[in-house]
Each structure stands twice: as C-alpha cells, then as structure tokens.
Amino acid sequence: MRLGRILQQNLRYEDLQRIRATNVHVSVNKATLYRKPLAIRNASMQWMYDLNGKKYLDFFGGIVTVGVGHCHPKVNDALIQQINKVWHTTNIYYNEPFHAYAEKLASTLPGDLKTVYLVNSGSEANDLALLMARVSTGNYDVIALRNGYHGMSPNTMGLTGHSTWKQNSPHYFGIHHAMNPDVYKGIWGGESCRDSPVQTDRKCACSGGVCQAADKYVEQLEEVLTYSVPQRKVAAMFIESIQGVGGVVQYPKGYVKKAQDLIRKNGGVIISDEVQTGFGRTGDHLWNFESHGIIPDIVTMAKSIGNGFPMAAVVTTPKIAQSLANASHFNTFGGNPMASAVGKAVLEVIEEEKLQQHCKTVGTYFLKELEKFRAEFSNVGDVRGKGFMIGIEMVENKETRKQLALEKVLDIFEDLKDEGLLVGRGGHYGNVFRLSPPMCATKADVDFALPIFRKVFKKHAT
Ligand SMILES: Cc1ncc(COP(=O)(O)O)c(C=O)c1O
Missing domain, CATH: 3.40.640.10 (Type I PLP-dependent aspartate aminotransferase-like (Major domain))
Incomplete structure (x- = not known):
C-alpha cells in the first residue's frame, strides 16, 4: 500500500514526516524552513501550491534559484x-x-x-x-x-x-x-x-x-x-x-x-x-x-x-x-x-521578456515602499538591495542595531507564510528577511505582498 503511494508520489504530510524522521539526514531536516514545514506539490511562475492546494506567492525563488519562473513554459x-x-x-x-x-x-x-x-x-x-x-x-x-x-x-x-x-x-x-x-x-x-x-x-x-x-x-x-x-x-x-x-x-x-x-x-x-x-x-x-x-x-x-x-x-x-x-x-x-x-x-x-529591466523597475518600487516600513516600525532597522535582491534587517534596537531575537524573527516569518507569502532569511543571526522573487513577479505581486508585511510587522511591533 505504502509502495503504491510512493510510486504515485502522492504522499500525505504524515508520510513525509515519517520518512524524514527515519530516512533523511539530520542536516537536510535542519535546512527546512518553518516551525511547521511547508510541503510543496507544484508551482507555476511566481506561485507555489502545497499538498492541500493552498497558494503561496514565492518571494524567495527556492533560494534565489528560480530565476525566470517556476516551470517556465519555454524552459x-x-x-x-x-x-x-x-x-x-x-x-x-x-x-x-x-x-x-x-x-x-x-x-x-x-x-x-x-x-x-x-x-x-x-x-x-x-x-x-x-x-x-x-x-x-x-x-x-x-x-x-x-x-x-x-x-x-x-x-x-x-x-x-x-x-x-x-x-x-x-x-x-x-x-x-x-x-x-x-x-x-x-x-x-x-x-x-x-x-x-x-x-x-x-x-x-x-x-x-x-x-x-x-x-x-x-x-x-x-x-x-x-x-x-x-x-x-x-x-x-x-x-x-x-x-x-x-x-x-x-x-x-x-x-x-x-x-x-x-x-x-x-x-x-x-x-x-x-x-x-x-x-x-x-x-x-x-x-x-x-x-x-x-x-x-x-x-x-x-x-x-x-x-x-x-x-x-x-x-x-x-x-x-x-x-x-x-x-x-x-x-x-x-x-x-x-x-x-x-x-x-x-x-x-x-x-x-526584458527581465533585467523589469527587476530594476519593480524592485525599485518595492524597495521604496519597504523603506516606509523602516520609519513606521521600531523593529525594521534597515532596508537594502537592488532590483529583486532585497534585504530587510530586523533589529531589537535601532540605535545599537542589535539583531532582533531569533524567536521573534521566526514568529514574523511563520505569520508571513500563513498569510501566503514566502520569503527567505539570512544574516549571521538569521534576522534579515531576504526577498528574491522569480524575475517574472509583477508590481501587482508586490502590491499583494506589501499589506501582508504591514499587517504582520504591525502585529509584532514593540
Ligand atoms: C554566493 C553563493 N556561492 C556559492 C553557493 C554554493 O552553491 P551550491 O549550494 O549550489 O553548492 C551559494 C549557495 O547558496 C551561494 O549563495
């Protein structure tokens, strides 16, 4: 029965958990993001879908790897x-x-x-x-x-x-x-x-x-x-x-x-x-x-x-x-x-598709909008980057620039995901949100993401 399901590749979430616990190297487990890891079944351009069909806007691109879009038809x-x-x-x-x-x-x-x-x-x-x-x-x-x-x-x-x-x-x-x-x-x-x-x-x-x-x-x-x-x-x-x-x-x-x-x-x-x-x-x-x-x-x-x-x-x-x-x-x-x-x-x-120019236009718009969050929220210490390579550094204190405690960063990270937005994390202390969408992401996608950031940052503001 199990073999049948494996051959069909229609594993349930619990199957994935069991296999991870028994057959997958601990380092692979450590690399998996989120307190409740996401299981992706399919993806198209800037969108990903989990096992239940829930849709996520992918603003990390599988760690800056999905350049032109998931399953781009020409590729x-x-x-x-x-x-x-x-x-x-x-x-x-x-x-x-x-x-x-x-x-x-x-x-x-x-x-x-x-x-x-x-x-x-x-x-x-x-x-x-x-x-x-x-x-x-x-x-x-x-x-x-x-x-x-x-x-x-x-x-x-x-x-x-x-x-x-x-x-x-x-x-x-x-x-x-x-x-x-x-x-x-x-x-x-x-x-x-x-x-x-x-x-x-x-x-x-x-x-x-x-x-x-x-x-x-x-x-x-x-x-x-x-x-x-x-x-x-x-x-x-x-x-x-x-x-x-x-x-x-x-x-x-x-x-x-x-x-x-x-x-x-x-x-x-x-x-x-x-x-x-x-x-x-x-x-x-x-x-x-x-x-x-x-x-x-x-x-x-x-x-x-x-x-x-x-x-x-x-x-x-x-x-x-x-x-x-x-x-x-x-x-x-x-x-x-x-x-x-x-x-x-x-x-x-x-x-x-003139993607380089597109990244410049949409990325600059995104950065300027994110900059407003730095003025608005005490935890947003820095916004930086170019085009579709953007970082938001979360801090405990804007004067000292001390990193926001990891648990607090993870609370925000988890909430962004639950709202349907996937971003990455980086920095030595894991306190920088990294935004590197597939280059096909549009201004409309950015306008979808911005209110999610505002809502979640507001919820966790000190
Ligand atoms: C800048 C940079 N160089 C090299 C690597 C290593 O690439 P790979 O994981 O394909 O070995 C990475 C991976 O994240 C990277 O970000």
Whole structure:
C-alpha cells in the first residue's frame, strides 16, 4: 500500500514526516524552513501550491534559484525536447547544446571572460575557480570576506565566513578572512555608501563623492595581506558582488574596485561569485560585478543559471583557463545536453521578456515602499538591495542595531507564510528577511505582498 503511494508520489504530510524522521539526514531536516514545514506539490511562475492546494506567492525563488519562473513554459519545452534527443554524452564527445550554450553565455560577459567550464553546483564552481587561481598565479593564499558564503565543499566551507556554516574539521589552509565592509552594521558606513535606492540611516562625514568607508575597509584588507599572507603573495580574493546568505549586504561604493587593484598588485586574481547576483536580478546589469566597475578574472555562477536545474559554470579568460592544461581535468555531468539546453533557454527568456529591466523597475518600487516600513516600525532597522535582491534587517534596537531575537524573527516569518507569502532569511543571526522573487513577479505581486508585511510587522511591533 505504502509502495503504491510512493510510486504515485502522492504522499500525505504524515508520510513525509515519517520518512524524514527515519530516512533523511539530520542536516537536510535542519535546512527546512518553518516551525511547521511547508510541503510543496507544484508551482507555476511566481506561485507555489502545497499538498492541500493552498497558494503561496514565492518571494524567495527556492533560494534565489528560480530565476525566470517556476516551470517556465519555454524552459520546460527546451528540456522536454532535449530529453527526447539525448540526455548524456560527457565531454568525451561533442554535443551541440553545450557548444551553443557556451557561445551564448560567453557573449553576455565583458572583456576577455570568454572561456566556459560547466559544472553542477555553486560549490563545485567555486572549488574549480580556486584551483584555477592557485594554478595560474602559482600562489596559494586566498582571501574572502567575513559574512560571505561560498558553499559547503571542504574548500568553500573554508571560504565561507560564518562559524554557523563550518563543521569542526580541517577544511581550509591558506584562506584568510578580511573585515566585512558592511555599511549598516560595520564600524564605518554612512548615508550615501550604498548602490541602492535605499540608504542606511547612519550619518556620514564623507564629502565630495569620496567614500571614506571604502578606504577604511580596504585598509583592513591590506592588513590581512600584511599580517597573514606569506610574503603578501596572494592567489585570489573571492567576493560576492552583494552578499546573499549573509543577509543582502552591500559594500561601500568603490570598495570592490579598490580591493581588486590591491589584490592584483599582490599577484592575485579576483573571483566574482555571481551565484546569487547573476542573471539580471539586480536590475542594472546582467552581472552585478559590473555595478562595481570591475571586470573580474574569474566569474562563478549557479542557482538561476538553470532556473532550478542542477548546473553551474566558471567563466574565465583563455590565459587562466590554459593554466589547467598541464594535467587532465574532468567532470562527468558538467555541460550535459539537458543542462545546456535549459541554460540557453533561460538566457533567451531573460532577453525576450526584458527581465533585467523589469527587476530594476519593480524592485525599485518595492524597495521604496519597504523603506516606509523602516520609519513606521521600531523593529525594521534597515532596508537594502537592488532590483529583486532585497534585504530587510530586523533589529531589537535601532540605535545599537542589535539583531532582533531569533524567536521573534521566526514568529514574523511563520505569520508571513500563513498569510501566503514566502520569503527567505539570512544574516549571521538569521534576522534579515531576504526577498528574491522569480524575475517574472509583477508590481501587482508586490502590491499583494506589501499589506501582508504591514499587517504582520504591525502585529509584532514593540
Ligand atoms: C554566493 C553563493 N556561492 C556559492 C553557493 C554554493 O552553491 P551550491 O549550494 O549550489 O553548492 C551559494 C549557495 O547558496 C551561494 O549563495
């Protein structure tokens, strides 16, 4: 009887609970959101439906992964057509979809970023980028930012700057963390630091367009080179162009460019982790590193790249790519025809539906409306982000910016869900609501979400 139900995939909520308790790794259970976890049966564009058919507006996109919309018809169609032709070849043979996709993806990137290596996850992409940086520079040490997130493989767990995401086992050598240039909670930052329609409410002494915060944080980066890196010889700096898991943290304008100059001066390359910020959702550019005025040496991408299909990529210059040619390097599934067909369809949809511009327009409207909540509610400390990558930092005290206690955050989170609105959480203390809807979400969806936020924030206001 049970087997029959499993084959039909029509499990009841209690079945899911039982299987979780007996057959699912505890870490998977820990990753599940909500005190009463949500069981999703199907989804369409920006909407998800639970086992009872209850409808939710998805403003998290499966952790910034459903880029163009759940089950987007064009992407579905591309996958179905490919499934009926050939699933798997590996790079031991040429396959058309991979080549068509590599050419298309490379055409979206500036400068010499023209060489594509497809892999299966963001962690894998960052691992490969790290390898290329070390092999191509001949240096070993790597710098990442505190509060950054780069994955869960041993190396990328090392790059990740959160104790909460680190297992007690050796997972990094030669990785150093620099002070996070967080203009809201950091030591320095003011009211015009951010590349966002909404600034912090901190006062600022900067004048003449020169951001002192950026310089101060770059001095801290320099100190890491001086005190921690052997002979200051560095292989790379990893940087998310906006921190995602860390709670949509934006750096002061100019920081990333200055950091790049410093790292290159000391022999290293810049690796832009665009796993969350890529594919247009930040509005101004397809790749958010462009908003920092840089062209990195290596770019890693995942999540929205496949709209939920497991795939990821590393794009770099031919010169850096060439450095791996001294020994063989291989990946069984990377660049498989199904992923490549999906990836190409995703890029086409972004272009055809002008989703980047759409994110800019609707996201800016959303941010300006959310800013009003900061004035209205004592617990809303900061609103930030760009396009469809938005953070709302919940605080206990606006003066000290101390995080709102987790239990209180979870009360709000649960209520938003019960009202039919799914958002994410991030930040080291889990007190930042993260809004990263599929890029097809509309102004009408935002107008549906805003009164829910108001109602729930009001209920929990102190
Ligand atoms: C910025 C960033 N880099 C890398 C990763 C790792 O990606 P994956 O979970 O696909 O390994 C994540 C995942 O959340 C991420 O947010």
